[in-house]
Amino acid sequence: MMLLGTQKVNGKNHLEIGGCDVADLAAQFGTPLYVMDEKFVREKCREYKKAFELEYGGADIAYASKAFIVTAMCALVDQEGMWLDVASAGELYTAKQAGFPMGRVVMHGNFKSGDELEMAVDLGVKYVVVDSFQEIELLNVIAQDAGKKQEILLRCNPGVDPDTHRLIRTGQEDSKFGLNIKDGSAMQAVKQTLGSDALVVKGLHCHVGSQLFDLSPFIDSAPIMIEFIKQIVTETGASIEVLDIGGGLGVRYLEEHNPPSVDEFAKTISEALITACAVAGIEKPRLMLEPGRSIVGEAGTTIYTVGAPKEVNIAQDPGTKTYLPVDGGLSDNPRPSLYDAKYSAILANRANDAQTKTYTVCGKHCETDNLISNIALPEAKTGDLLAVQTTGAYNHSMASNYNRFTRPAVVFVMDGKADLVARRENMEDLVVCDLIPKRFKGSTAPA
Ligand SMILES: Cc1ncc(COP(=O)(O)O)c(C=O)c1O
Structure with missing residues (x-):
């Protein structure tokens, strides 16, 4: 099992990040949930500054916000004395709303x-x-x-x-x-x-x-x-x-x-x-x-709730394969579909159990949105929690509302405390920009 940053398995055999039990986070904030290991992010910022101070006599480190941006992240980057790289009016607006000093922004x-x-x-x-x-x-x-x-x-x-x-x-x-x-x-x-x-x-x-x-x-x-x-x-x-x-x-x-x-x-x-x-x-x-990626990538973990495993028999390639569905997928992590990206995961509520089954972790969108092919995990059942690792970069920032899924919440965790930095979208958010032209009103179809 790969453990990154402050991740560890606690006495309940649960994955813990930033001193927070992932099962508690899921219960409090729901799933899917992006969990960011704040200590890890801050340490990376400091590592960059220190290493370039030592090797080059100093450098201005501009965090590339495209990797992951919410106002709290801009505030953290400011606190760490870094610069910010923005690549759109939206990223610039987010920086402004966070009160990020424009004298340290690159557009x-x-x-x-x-x-x-x-x-x-x-x-x-x-x-x-x-x-x-x-x-x-x-x-x-x-x-x-x-x-x-x-x-x-x-x-x-x-x-x-x-x-x-x-x-x-x-x-x-x-x-x-x-x-x-x-x-x-x-x-x-x-x-x-x-x-x-x-x-x-x-x-x-x-x-x-x-x-x-x-x-x-x-x-x-x-x-x-x-x-x-x-x-x-x-x-x-x-x-x-x-x-x-x-x-x-x-x-x-x-x-x-x-x-x-x-x-x-x-x-x-x-x-x-x-x-x-x-x-x-x-x-x-x-x-x-x-x-960008190297500041936040490994700091992020996405927590999903597992659905019913489905075994399929494959005639052309005799044998069976087990799909393990999770309550997210393409809309919160498009990278496997876009880049054939590979991920690791931990069964967060039985982390140290023997890895006796091989699964293909799939999402719940209307395509074959596999998140991970062939991963060994403990035998999983409906309601378990799956923690997909290294999702801090280009996940939340690339998320969409495909299939009208609501984008997950983001929490920063550190020293046993969890702070919501982006709330989960709700159903109203999904229709807030929609308009129905007058002429579309009044159905002629039989009720
Ligand atoms: C101009 C520019 N700077 C910085 C980055 C951040 O790169 P990375 O996340 O790989 O560090 C990117 C990524 O696409 C970029 O296009």
Whole structure:
């Protein structure tokens, strides 16, 4: 059994997280329930800051809110003295509602609308990470109209292809993100910005991909980014103070997964950048990072109630298979369907019982929404609790109302206390945006 963060099995043979018995959490808040291990999240934030302090002399760590965002998470990130990466008006609005200081916000998006850019400028977002020539033009006009100077980072495409799922690979040349360094587009964008009235180029950005165990894409992109900084300084005289290298560090979904530690990550990246700067003969830029998954991924556990196990006989492949349904699935965790993502789970109310059965854990949506194929668990029965681990990143933030399911609640747990940070949606929430046009009213069908 894989235990992460503060997870342990207590004297009742129940899974405990943050000192809270998962069975008590399920009884109090209902299921499905996202449980976030607050101590784990805070420790990860501190680990990042400390490791980069040691290896690079400090870095601004911007938590990538796309991984998991509610107002309480923004407040926690603020308390930890981190920056925040937002990638939409909605994420920016959430940060604002949480009172997050805009001087520590970085705004992303490959196609930011005029409204999103206006909002960023009005709120005083520190850096807008620009991603196209047209966006530079539009942002310049918006900043000019607002009578402001807007600092920007330029998203670059370093042409580095990481080994991860194709949908979360972003550093390769064939990508919608960033401006290509090799073909000259990035330099053209820098010059366009330098010629603008209201934009100030502060630095460069790149993000090569997500859920990376192999750090070589970071080692490969370091000299490319540093050489490009040198080229900008030489050709234009502009000073490039900041290098934001995005996020990407992988996490443990399965017991056999062995992602690099934050310390290893910091050491590898810092060495690569410091070496590249020495070779290029330039000062090392101020470093920014945008970790998302590695801050919250392993901190999250989803608690489900189990339904009736169903045994099926498979004629083509003689034998039986047992489906174990849970009261959620695709709508609270689309990753297995999207990315073929793998998960581990614990039968939370009989955690240490012998794992005598193999199950396929399935959701309750109108497709084959298997969450986990072939997992060994204790023999399960209706009403048991299943804790699916490492669901802190890209689960709640990717949840939907498919089949008109209500999105689960989120609780933060620490030192035996559980605090609700997002209530469960209710039936009214499901119809709150719906409207029935007048002409649809008055049925002509027989009652
Ligand atoms: C620009 C940018 N920064 C940061 C991240 C966070 O990546 P991760 O969650 O892998 O750390 C992403 C993820 O897609 C991203 O696109």
